[in-house]
Amino acid sequence: xxxxxxxxxxxxxxxxxxxxxxxxxxxxxxxxxxxxxxxxxxxxxxxxxxxxxxxxxxxxxxxxxxxxxxxxxxxxxxxxxxxxxxxxxxxxxxxxxxxxxxxxxxxxxxxxxxxxxxxxxxxxxxxxxxxxxxxxxxxxxxxxxxxxxxxxxxxxxxxxxxxxxxxxxxxxxxxxxxxxxxxxxxxxxxxxxxxxxxxxxxxxxxxxxxxxxxxxxxxxxxxxxxxxxxxxxxxxxxxxxxxxxxxxxxxxxxxxxxxxxxxxxxxxxxxxxxxxxxxxxxxxxxxxxxxxxxxxxxxxxxxxxxxxxxxxxxxxxxxxxxxxxxxxxxx
Amino acid sequence: xxxxxxxxxxxxxxxxxxxxxxxxxxxxxxxxxxxxxxxxxxxxxxxxxxxxxxxxxxxxxxxxxxxxxxxxxxxxxxxxxxxxxxxxxxxxxxxxxxxxxxxxxxxxxxxxxxxxxxxxxxxxxxxxxxxxxxxxxxxxxxxxxxxxxxxxxxxxxxxxxxxxxxxxxxxxxxxxxxxxxxxxxxxxxxxxxxxxxxxxxxxxxxxxxxxxxxxxxxxxxxxxxxxxxxxxxxxxxxxxxxxxxxxxxxxxxxxxxxxxxxxxxxxxxxxxxxxxxxxxxxxxxxxxxxxxxxxxxxxxxxxxxxxxxxxxxxxxxxxxxxxxxxxxxxxxxxxxxxxxxxxxxxxxxxxxxxxxxxxxxxxxxxxxxxxxxxxxxxxxxxxxxxxxxxxxxxxxxxxxxxxxxxxxxxxxxxxxxxxxxxxxxxxxxxxxxxxxxxxxxx
Numbered sequence: 107x108x109x110x111x112x113x114x115x116x117x118x119x120x121x122x123x124x125x126x127x128x129x130x131x132x133x134x135x136x137x138x139x140x141x142x143x144x145x146x147x148x149x150x151x152x153x154x155x156x157x158x159x160x161x162x163x164x165x166x167x168x169x170x171x172x173x174x175x176x177x178x179x180x181x182x183x184x185x186x187x188x189x190x191x192x193x194x195x196x197x198x199x200x201x202x203x204x205x206x207x208x209x210x211x212x213x214x215x216x217x218x219x220x221x222x223x224x225x226x227x228x229x230x231x232x233x234x235x236x237x238x239x240x241x242x243x244x245x246x247x248x249x250x251x252x253x254x255x256x257x258x259x260x261x262x263x264x265x266x267x268x269x270x271x272x273x274x275x276x277x278x279x280x281x282x283x284x285x286x287x288x289x290x291x292x293x294x295x296x297x298x299x300x301x302x303x304x305x306x307x308x309x310x311x312x313x314x315x316x317x318x319x320x321x322x323x324x325x326x327x328x329x330x331x332x333x334x335x336x337x338x339x340x341x342x343x344x345x346x347x348x349x350x351x352x353x354x355x356x357x358x359x360x361x362x363x364x365x366x367x368x369x370x371x372x373x374x375x376x377x378x379x380x381x382x383x384x385x386x387x388x389x390x391x392x393x394x395x396x397x398x399x400x401x402x403x404x405x406x407x408x409x410x411x412x413x414x415x416x417x418x419x420x421x422x423x424x425x426x427x428x429x430x431x432x433x434x435x436x437x
Numbered sequence: 438x439x440x441x442x443x444x445x446x447x448x449x450x451x452x453x454x455x456x457x458x459x460x461x462x463x464x465x466x467x468x469x470x471x472x473x474x475x476x477x478x479x480x481x482x483x484x485x486x487x488x489x490x491x492x493x494x495x496x497x498x499x500x501x502x503x504x505x506x507x508x509x510x511x512x513x514x515x516x517x518x519x520x521x522x523x524x525x526x527x528x529x530x531x532x533x534x535x536x537x538x539x540x541x542x543x544x545x546x547x548x549x550x551x552x553x554x555x556x557x558x559x560x561x562x563x564x565x566x567x568x569x570x571x572x573x574x575x576x577x578x579x580x581x582x583x584x585x586x587x588x589x590x591x592x593x594x595x596x597x598x599x600x601x602x603x604x605x606x607x608x609x610x611x612x613x614x615x616x617x618x619x620x621x622x623x624x625x626x627x628x629x630x631x632x633x634x635x636x637x638x639x640x641x642x643x644x645x646x647x648x649x650x651x652x653x654x655x656x657x658x659x660x661x662x663x664x665x666x667x668x669x670x671x672x673x674x675x676x677x678x679x680x681x682x683x684x685x686x687x688x689x690x691x692x693x694x695x696x697x698x699x700x701x702x703x704x705x706x707x708x709x710x711x712x713x714x715x716x717x718x719x720x721x722x723x724x725x726x727x728x729x730x731x732x733x734x735x736x737x738x739x740x741x742x743x744x745x746x747x748x749x750x751x752x753x754x755x756x757x758x759x760x761x762x763x764x765x766x767x768x769x770x771x772x773x774x775x776x777x778x779x780x781x782x783x784x785x786x787x788x789x790x791x792x793x794x795x796x797x798x799x800x801x802x803x804x805x806x807x808x809x810x811x812x813x814x815x816x817x818x819x820x821x822x823x824x825x826x827x828x829x830x831x832x833x834x835x836x837x838x839x840x841x842x843x844x845x846x847x848x849x850x851x852x853x854x855x856x857x858x859x860x861x862x863x864x865x866x867x868x869x870x871x872x873x874x875x876x877x878x879x
Contacts, residue, residue, distance in 0.1 A: 242821075242822050242823060242826065243495075244821065244822075247820065247821060248821075249817060249818050249820050250818070250820060251818070264817060273666065273667065276573060276574070277574050277575065277576070277665065277666075278571065278574055279566055279570060279571060279574040279576035279577050279580075280562075280565045280566060280569040280570065280571065281569050281571050282569075297562075297565065297569065298558070298559065298562075299557055299558065299559050299562045299563070299565050299566065300488065300557050300558015300559040300562075301556070301557060301558070301576060302498040302499060302558065303574070303575075303576055303662065305495065305498040306498065306499055306662075306663075306666055306668070306812070307665070307666045307667075309667050309668070309815070309816045309817075310816070310817060311495070311496060311815045311816075311817050311819070313495075314495040315488065315495060315498065315558055316487070316558075317487055317488050317489030317493075317494065317495075318486055318487040318488075318489035318490075319486070319487065341487045341558075342487055342488060342557075342558030342559040343558060343559060404817075405816055408667045429820075429821075431821065433821075433822075433823065433824060434821070434822065434823045435823060436823045436824065436825045
């Protein structure tokens, strides 16, 4: 290293003979700049190393407290407090977790009294408004039913039957649709891949897909996804009746149940053996209601074990009137 | 000995004659690629605007794409029937078209995987199937077995070809340089020695044995996508064998169509003879009889009982909205071809081509009438929705996306058959006694 400058000096001396002063000046400036650059870079690197080393040492002294934790396999371990990080779950995560866990100790049950339905379709409207649905998307729909040629026609509100043995959950490849311990069958539209196997499997036609951009897509943009309300709706994913799980969490009756003007719906907890009428707010004993009115379930021969009971349309409060609503336009 | 050598050289030259880029090839590939690009534009629309660009809606939610998927899985099964079942039983007349069957199997199995992605509402979440996959869903079974079948078929195609690849690259000099160079790489330095032959033979044997249950599984599981539901028309216990037997029909027809065009375009008349068409015609009529038997079971049994829900779908098929399609498929795609194929004169190349085309097209529409009519009649009435929710009509975009799959399959078949000997060279030579087969069958 010592010889190098000497050699260069010689070189410079030799150069002096061959070049004019202007060139010489430039050459030495270039060399100066180069050497200066090298020194500066070296100094900066050294300073950075020292600084980060110091930071590391200081951070060590800040910890030092040991915490004793119990692991999943029942072992006590001592962990430095430094290695523990406070983890704050995002609102989405919180809603996802509680949405999949459900409400402990509950078994939600639904009773629909067909003798009271006069096809007001307030339930449908309330539901579509709450879940940001288009007019052709029905979490609940009222159908004109006629069992056979000689039996009378009647209107039948048809939500998802929230089966205890749900065919849709069995076929879902990614656990997007799932059965909750407290009863409802929900759909996670952040998981759904849009294969539509559940639509094929459901005998109640209770599921639909967002075939194109959802109606409120722009408005709901950025809103944290609430799995119990299924808002924001997402293109290419399934949407379905959720038993208004968000309302149940607040201790309220489902949107459709509260909206009915005719007292068609009873909703409640099977464990309490009590159901409340959405219109009159009268609470009655579930087992008594089912026995007295001769309740039945929809397509129960398929083994789906629905959580919705129907009371047959006898002693009707209103005569049957066919729907006057025009068929919606092609979408 | 010299005669032997000349004959051997002739075979090698005849069977590698087509490995060069011709004008016809350029025009055909140009047509396929332009067609594919137009169809991919249609798919880009679906990616942008969602599945709504197709005619499927909440009631008929599986349309052309799923029918097409079933058809693709079905057609790919022919590789198993010809190379697996017939190959393992030591039948020799399959030699000239066994590779054609394997190419068809690989192409259709590969594109079946693509078709199912085209049907997804959220193709961007494809990885979720592997991340969050739950094994109780038949879709997971399908993904598993179709992937396995594709890998097995591709391996089988490659392993049976490796001897030829090495043969061609060492024994011929009329091929373009880049073909020879790529052959050198693809041959994996394989040399024609008795030991290496024995290894290949053993591997192929294992693959052939594995491929039979795997092929049965892919189509049985595909049928279970329907049979595992409670829908009238799908809720059937014979769907597995019904689908598998139907698979051999569409696959057999596909092989016959391919045989005809390869023989004509690659001038292989000396190797794929009229006798081979005769034999393949017999095989086709046999599998069609089996399929007819399952059809009688599938339609006569529920039609005799006429359970309410089943009756509605059957009515639609026999005399209702789908009657024309149903009878056209059953008569034109199954019964009339069977009757015709029983006549010896009809088992010659040109009549066989026409019959096979009818059978092939009929097989496609058969999947359509298996998938769609059932969904138009759910248990509960369809009300308060637009008319196009009740009655399914495919849209132009949907048809174009479906066509894309055919362009892709044709591209794969064209490229594979163009750059590799479409008839096994070494096997042909051995069969003609020109090459001593060092390995006796174990």
